[in-house]
Amino acid sequence: AQKVTQAQTEISVVEKEDVTLDCVYETRDTTYYLFWYKQPPSGELVFLIRRNSFDEQNEISGRYSWNFQKSTSSFNFTITASQVVDSAVYFCALNILTGGGNKLTFGTGTQLKVEL
Amino acid sequence: KAGVTQTPRYLIKTRGQQVTLSCSPISGHRSVSWYQQTPGQGLQFLFEYFSETQRNKGNFPGRFSGRQFSNSRSEMNVSTLELGDSALYLCASSPASQMNTEAFFGQGTRLTVV
Numbered sequence: 769a770q771k772v773t774q775a776q777t778e779i780s781v782v783e784k785e786d787v788t789l790d791c792v793y794e795t796r797d798t799t800y801y802l803f804w805y806k807q808p809p810s811g812e813l814v815f816l817i818r819r820n821s822f823d824e825q826n827e828i829s830g831r832y833s834w835n836f837q838k839s840t841s842s843f844n845f846t847i848t849a850s851q852v853v854d855s856a857v858y859f860c861a862l863n864i865l866t867g868g869g870n871k872l873t874f875g876t877g878t879q880l881k882v883e884l
Numbered sequence: 885k886a887g888v889t890q891t892p893r894y895l896i897k898t899r900g901q902q903v904t905l906s907c908s909p910i911s912g913h914r915s916v917s918w919y920q921q922t923p924g925q926g927l928q929f930l931f932e933y934f935s936e937t938q939r940n941k942g943n944f945p946g947r948f949s950g951r952q953f954s955n956s957r958s959e960m961n962v963s964t965l966e967l968g969d970s971a972l973y974l975c976a977s978s979p980a981s982q983m984n985t986e987a988f989f990g991q992g993t994r995l996t997v998v
Contacts, residue, residue, distance in 0.1 A: 799983075
């Protein structure tokens with residue numbers, strides 16, 4: 769069975785601080801995709817990034833960056849110079865090849881609070 | 885382009901009743917997935933429909949069912965409601981039914997069972 773662990777339940781930072789959200793996953797499949805989604809108070813999940821199991825290149829998109837390490841089964845997410853608008857719940861998710869289709873296994877989420 | 889629309893946004897039902905939730909995906913998307921979000925269990929996959937066929941199913945009792953119409957709109961039904969069914973039900977729409985596909989979520993239906 770698949771599992772995604774986000775050990776950090778809640779993180780509070782002051783604006784402009786950097787913050788890293790941790791994600792550790794478990795799967796026996798060798799082909800899979802990892803995702804990060806953001807859930808603002810309005811409720812809908814917003815897609816941020818996906819990474820396949822064969823691509824360990826780190827990625828940077830503006831203030832966001834992602835570090836994928838297969839050796840430690842981790843897919844961590846860093847926000848540089850955080851802003852109040854970054855306050856939300858962030859979810860890491862996994863989808864595997866076996867069974868096909870869209871069947872995301874989510875972590876329990878990390879509530880990020882960015883204060884002035 | 886309109887996003888994913890879920891109706892109703894809020895619902896209060898009594899234990900033992902049944903409920904139907906609706907999801908209209910983004911135009912052109914053929915895959916619709918449903919998730920249940922609760923404080924205790926987090927986000928859990930219910931089922932996925934693609935081209936009117938159930939593609940995947942999560943570990944939920946048979947009281948939870950769904951269907952998809954030819955225009956890709958989907959409904960999910962919960963019969964014999966229990967207090968524990970109180971949750972935010974999220975619908976996600978995708979252009980295809982593949983593991984690498986980005987999912988676009990609606991704002992959800994908040995169901996309260998009393």
